[in-house]
Amino acid sequence: MGFYFAQALTGLASASSLFLVAAGLSLIFGVTRVVNFAHGSLYMIGAYVAMDVIGLFGKVPGFWLALPVAALVSAVVGGLIEVTVLRRIYRAPEMFQLVATFAIVLIAQDVAEWIWGVADRFGPRAPGLSGVVTIFGERIPEYDLFLIAMGPITLFLLWLLFARTRFGVLVRAATQDREMAAALGVDQAKLFTAVFCLGAGLAGLGGAMQVPRDAVTLTMDLEIIAEVFVITVVGGMGSIPGAYLAAILISELNAFGILILPEITLIVAFAAMAVVLVIRPYGLLGRPPSAPETPPGPGIGTLRLPAKVWFGLLAVMMILPFFADDFMTVLIIDIMILGMFAMSLQFLMGPGGMVSFGHAAYFGVGAYGAALLVYHLDAGMGWALAVAPVAAAAAALFFGWFCVRLSGVYLAMLTLAAAQIVWAAATQMQGLTGGDDGITGVWPTKLFSDGTAFYYLALSFAVIAVIVLRQATRSPFGRALTAARDAPLRAEALGINVQNQQWMAFTLAGTVAGLAGGLYVFKKGSVFPDVLAIQQSVDALIMVLLGGVDVLAGALIGATTFVVLEDVFNQFEAWRSMLGGVILLIAMLAPGGMAGLGTLIRRRKAA
Amino acid sequence: MSALLQVEDLAKSFGGVAAVAGVGFHVNAGERLALIGPNGAGKTTCFNLLNGQLRADRGKVVLDGRNITGRKPRQIVRLGIGRTFQIARSFLSMTVAEAVETALDAATRHTLSFRRAPDASVRIGELLEQVGLQEQANRSVTELPYGDVKRLDLAMALSSSPRLLFMDEPTAGMAAADRALLMDQVSRIVERSGLAVLFTEHDMEAVFGHADRVIVMARGQLIAEGTVEEIRRDPEVRRVYLGRTEGAEAHG
Numbered sequence: 065m066g067f068y069f070a071q072a073l074t075g076l077a078s079a080s081s082l083f084l085v086a087a088g089l090s091l092i093f094g095v096t097r098v099v100n101f102a103h104g105s106l107y108m109i110g111a112y113v114a115m116d117v118i119g120l121f122g123k124v125p126g127f128w129l130a131l132p133v134a135a136l137v138s139a140v141v142g143g144l145i146e147v148t149v150l151r152r153i154y155r156a157p158e159m160f161q162l163v164a165t166f167a168i169v170l171i172a173q174d175v176a177e178w179i180w181g182v183a184d185r186f187g188p189r190a191p192g193l194s195g196v197v198t199i200f201g202e203r204i205p206e207y208d209l210f211l212i213a214m215g216p217i218t219l220f221l222l223w224l225l226f227a228r229t230r231f232g233v234l235v236r237a238a239t240q241d242r243e244m245a246a247a248l249g250v251d252q253a254k255l256f257t258a259v260f261c262l263g264a265g266l267a268g269l270g271g272a273m274q275v276p277r278d279a280v281t282l283t284m285d286l287e288i289i290a291e292v293f294v295i296t297v298v299g300g301m302g303s304i305p306g307a308y309l310a311a312i313l314i315s316e317l318n319a320f321g322i323l324i325l326p327e328i329t330l331i332v333a334f335a336a337m338a339v340v341l342v343i344r345p346y347g348l349l350g351r352p353p354s355a356p357e358t359p360p361g362p363g364i365g366t367l368r369l370p371a372k373v374w375f376g377l378l379a380v381m382m383i384l385p386f387f388a389d390d391f392m393t394v395l396i397i398d399i400m401i402l403g404m405f406a407m408s409l410q411f412l413m414g415p416g417g418m419v420s421f422g423h424a425a426y427f428g429v430g431a432y433g434a435a436l437l438v439y440h441l442d443a444g445m446g447w448a449l450a451v452a453p454v455a456a457a458a459a460a461l462f463f464g465w466f467c468v469r470l471s472g473v474y475l476a477m478l479t480l481a482a483a484q485i486v487w488a489a490a491t492q493m494q495g496l497t498g499g500d501d502g503i504t505g506v507w508p509t510k511l512f513s514d515g516t517a518f519y520y521l522a523l524s525f526a527v528i529a530v531i532v533l534r535q536a537t538r539s540p541f542g543r544a545l546t547a548a549r550d551a552p553l554r555a556e557a558l559g560i561n562v563q564n565q566q567w568m569a570f571t572l573a574g575t576v577a578g579l580a581g582g583l584y585v586f587k588k589g590s591v592f593p594d595v596l597a598i599q600q601s602v603d604a605l606i607m608v609l610l611g612g613v614d615v616l617a618g619a620l621i622g623a624t625t626f627v628v629l630e631d632v633f634n635q636f637e638a639w640r641s642m643l644g645g646v647i648l649l650i651a652m653l654a655p656g657g658m659a660g661l662g663t664l665i666r667r668r669k670a671a
Numbered sequence: 672m673s674a675l676l677q678v679e680d681l682a683k684s685f686g687g688v689a690a691v692a693g694v695g696f697h698v699n700a701g702e703r704l705a706l707i708g709p710n711g712a713g714k715t716t717c718f719n720l721l722n723g724q725l726r727a728d729r730g731k732v733v734l735d736g737r738n739i740t741g742r743k744p745r746q747i748v749r750l751g752i753g754r755t756f757q758i759a760r761s762f763l764s765m766t767v768a769e770a771v772e773t774a775l776d777a778a779t780r781h782t783l784s785f786r787r788a789p790d791a792s793v794r795i796g797e798l799l800e801q802v803g804l805q806e807q808a809n810r811s812v813t814e815l816p817y818g819d820v821k822r823l824d825l826a827m828a829l830s831s832s833p834r835l836l837f838m839d840e841p842t843a844g845m846a847a848a849d850r851a852l853l854m855d856q857v858s859r860i861v862e863r864s865g866l867a868v869l870f871t872e873h874d875m876e877a878v879f880g881h882a883d884r885v886i887v888m889a890r891g892q893l894i895a896e897g898t899v900e901e902i903r904r905d906p907e908v909r910r911v912y913l914g915r916t917e918g919a920e921a922h923g
């Protein structure tokens with residue numbers, strides 16, 4: 065009895081920090097309609113700043129000074145981000161906003177590493193709250209009680225702010241009805257900046273509050289963001305009480321889930337989210353968006369590369385190994401594998417209109433599927449390559465069923481959560497997957513151990529992927545999918561089962577990604593959980609974005625550019641920031657990607 | 672003979688607003704029934720209830736003796752009811768022919784196929800000809816004037832060869848000459864295929880020239896029903912509707 069009570073209190077204590085971060089994210093989304101990926105970075109900055117303040121002033125008064133200072137610094141950084149980047153992309157499609165804020169994550173990681181170094185830091189206990197109290201015979205840390213109180217206190221203060229101040233009225237007006245807010249004479253630019261500062265400040269405070277409980281690390285930004293996405297989706301985007309409810313729900317499930325399924329607590333959270341979303345698609349306290357959601361993607365029409373061009377490309381690829389050296393051959397194999405991965409995402413995002421932030425899940429399931437078969441069952445390469453797409457298809461069928469019930473940013477966040485689950489499974493199920501040590505020694509059969517032979521194998525797989533995806537796009541299947549994207553109600557009224565169409569597209573995209581993943585394992589000879597990480601998903605998004613979301617071939621252009629850029633930037637210390645900078649530039653200057661540039665120029669001329 | 676569509680006591684409220692407050696009427700096979708009424712009377716809501724896009728608070732819809740209340744739009748279209756939209760939102764990334772082909776694929780449950788239906792182009796040609804869009808077949812939907820977007824919407828609705836067609840303000844946003852042309856096209860389709868049509872319309876010329884029967888709605892309720900002549904003379908209808916619309920028509 066006492067034990068369960070203590071566990072419940074631990075859950076409540078964890079909920080507070082999550083709530084602060086989620087409330088900030090939700091608030092920003094409510095007003096600006098931007099899902100801020102960099103919110104985890106602001107949380108991380110808050111934690112590091114808190115450590116610095118404690119270091120400067122000592123535990124007393126340092127710790128109590130750290131909380132407001134961390135909130136303030138994060139708020140200022142948030143304001144800077146809003147003014148320099150987000151302000152320019154409010155009208156851009158959701159995908160660009162998400163990718164742009166992810167670019168900020170990359171830059172923030174480098175800056176944080178440069179300022180604070182790579183070593184993990186451990187904060188002191190909170191002064192005055194370092195003891196324990198005994199309740200029902202269980203020892204409860206005093207600091208946990210402080211955290212438990214902070215949740216409702218923050219909720220109350222936010223309520224006061226929104227109910228009793230002019231700023232609050234304006235924020236509510238902007239959240240509920242943008243036109244009305246404009247009619248009230250709101251200075252939108254200032255309001256957006258202010259809201260961003262407030263949301264960022266909450267994230268910073270959340271980070272500082274975690275210092276006595278958790279280590280401060282350079283990976284805490286992405287670790288929290290997945291959980292916070294789950295919480296905002298469950299609570300309802302834009303609803304702060306919803307965020308609190310969901311934070312408690314998820315934290316309690318984690319606290320008790322760890323007793324049942326100690327390896328994969330995220331699965332419990334995901335199951336809860338799945339249940340909530342099936343019953344209430346917009347979250348516990350969320351409301352459906354008032355205006356019909358605009359389909360994602362720049363919508364500059366679908367471009368198609370004529371078959372002639374594809375055949376020309378194939379001819380070049382066929383003879384390339386005779387001219388390329390080993391290094392080039394390997395680089396091109398990389399491009400083909402990542403190109404298949406990116407094309408599958410393009411199919412999902414272009415014709416399907418579904419932005420996935422977790423497409424790595426299917427690449428990774430394909431990779432692990434192949435590797436596990438070889439490692440545990442001693443299967444041959446042929447079997448492994450056959451199982452890779454099948455395993456990925458199964459995973460995509462499963463997660464896709466939930467994802468297609470949502471659209472827009474909700475769908476994107478759910479795909480990310482799904483990928484995080486698979487990632488968590490891969491890291492935590494040591495016996496099966498080797499955990500962080502991965503699976504090594506997965507080499508191709510003799511025939512394909514030669515670089516050139518493997519090149520042709522990869523090429524033939526890539527050709528299959530192009531044929532399947534191109535045909536899928538042009539066929540009745542792809543057209544009905546595009547119809548569902550362009551005008552979902554019209555499509556339903558014609559007899560198209562929109563969700564089913566999207567589900568099948570999700571599965572097809574997952575299958576092709578899995579095929580790419582299977583090849584990837586044999587190319588590298590090993591697989592590690594990072595093939596499932598957010599970074600891998602975002603890499604694919606970047607490739608699609610680089611090349612242009614409207615054309616299948618864009619994904620290949622994007623993959624080529626990406627691999628080359630990575631190869632060049634890799635020589636520099638700060639290559640992630642450089643990549644981030646390039647992404648930001650593209651998101652702000654050429655939202656059609658490189659393949660879209662042509663259309664854009666043609667349009668300008670026509671106009 | 673019993674009616675093709677029988678509607679009983681259909682109702683739907685949004686918050687406190689009773690958009691449709693207990694409506695009952697019927698549509699006979701092959702007839703053109705006009706549903707008229709001032710803006711906000713509940714006509715579009717009625718259509719959305721009938722085609723399953725909205726769920727009714729109460730009431731019953733029976734198609735040819737079969738209760739279809741509460742079915743989804745895609746189920747209802749398969750039972751032989753097509754519809755067009757007051758504000759036509761079409762598939763903007765397609766050409767006219769592609770949009771119609773997609774509608775045909777949907778009607779024949781071909782949407783998971785990787786191959787084009789073999790006889791698609793013939794049917795596309797027929798449908799486009801019926802609405803007078805054959806010249807525009809290869810134009811992008813984004814380039815169409817609004818009147819043609821509505822024609823395309825009609826062609827798509829016809830692709831499932833419905834027995835009953837709902838048209839929500841088919842001529843709204845068209846020039847006068849174009850309106851007459853479209854209504855003539857619709858009449859010809861009705862004559863040829865024996866299709867029944869339930870349509871809403873603000874243009875009284877279109878209503879009086881092309882309806883076999885008229886029902887009148889105001890504030891969520893039916894206030895009159897009869898032939899064109901009867902409705903023209905009905906004092907209640909004149910009071911709530913006709914007098915006002917003639918004024919409103921002049922404004923837009």
Ligand SMILES: Nc1ncnc2c1ncn2[C@@H]1O[C@H](COP(=O)(O)OP(=O)(O)O)[C@@H](O)[C@H]1O
Pocket residue numbers: 685688689690708709710711712713714715716717
């Ligand atoms: N989705 C909705 N939410 C709230 N109110 C609605 C909605 N749809 C229609 N209404 C209201 O229902 C009433 C009837 O609208 P509608 O059916 O569009 O009328 P009509 O088509 O006859 O002009 C109007 O008062 C309208 O404001």
Ligand SMILES: [Mg+2]
Pocket residue numbers: 714715716757839
């Ligand atoms: Mg209407």
